[in-house]
Amino acid sequence: MLGAIDGHVHALSRFRSVRHPERFAVYSMHEPDDGLGEPTGPGDHRLDVVREFRRVPLQASTLSLLLFAARAGREASVVAALAHFAERALSLYQPPYLLLARSLEQPGITVLLTGVQTDAMLESGGAAFGVEQLLPELMPLLAAEPEWYAYERDPAPQALFSTISPYAV
Numbered sequence: 001m002l003g004a005i006d007g008h009v010h011a012l013s014r015f016r017s018v019r020h021p022e023r024f025a026v027y028s029m030h031e032p033d034d035g036l037g038e039p040t041g042p043g044d045h046r047l048d049v050v051r052e053f054r055r056v057p058l059q060a061s062t063l064s065l066l067l068f069a070a071r072a073g074r075e076a077s078v079v080a081a082l083a084h085f086a087e088r089a090l091s092l093y094q095p096p097y098l099l100l101a102r103s104l105e106q107p108g109i110t111v112l113l114t115g116v117q118t119d120a121m122l123e124s125g126g127a128a129f130g131v132e133q134l135l136p137e138l139m140p141l142l143a144a145e146p147e148w149y150a151y152e153r154d155p156a157p158q159a160l161f162s163t164i165s166p167y168a169v
Contacts, residue, residue: 015065015149025065025149027113047101047111050079051086055096063097063115063151066131070108074141078110081141085134086112108143 017023070078079102086100097115112131131138131146139145 016152018148045103049101051100053098065149066112067147068110069143
């Protein structure tokens with residue numbers, strides 16, 4: 001999730017914490033053989049995908065990232081609850097993009113990345129697409145409140161045009 005931007009990048013998205021605007025998360029996808037190996041910094045995570053759904057080409061007007069930190073011994077329960085939510089979201093709302101993954105470095109950290117077409121969701125009555133309805137079940141399993149991140153456009157994307165796909169998330 002957070003990491004050095006080396007090798008061939010298939011997708012790169014930057015997110016800002018809603019609660020702590022000084023915090024950022026960068027999601028990038030690389031080829032497995034780019035030799036990235038271990039994370040380069042203390043906040044870097046390699047993600048193990050639990051569930052991913054994407055429409056090609058991706059047409060999402062809103063991207064958001066949620067970070068969940070499970071209590072010790074509750075990691076599997078958190079992933080199971082989020083996987084069940086993801087399955088329902090896929091069948092009910094058919095979002096353009098949904099990724100559920102867990103950190104290889106800290107298995108208690110689970111990431112949910114969603115991409116929606118806001119206008120289509122509002123028109124179809126899908127405005128309720130979100131984890132809010134899941135929080136009463138999930139909160140007792142978490143060590144802290146989920147961290148919400150909103151997509152933030154790169155202030156200088158022209159520097160990345162040659163390395164990033166036009167279909168980046």
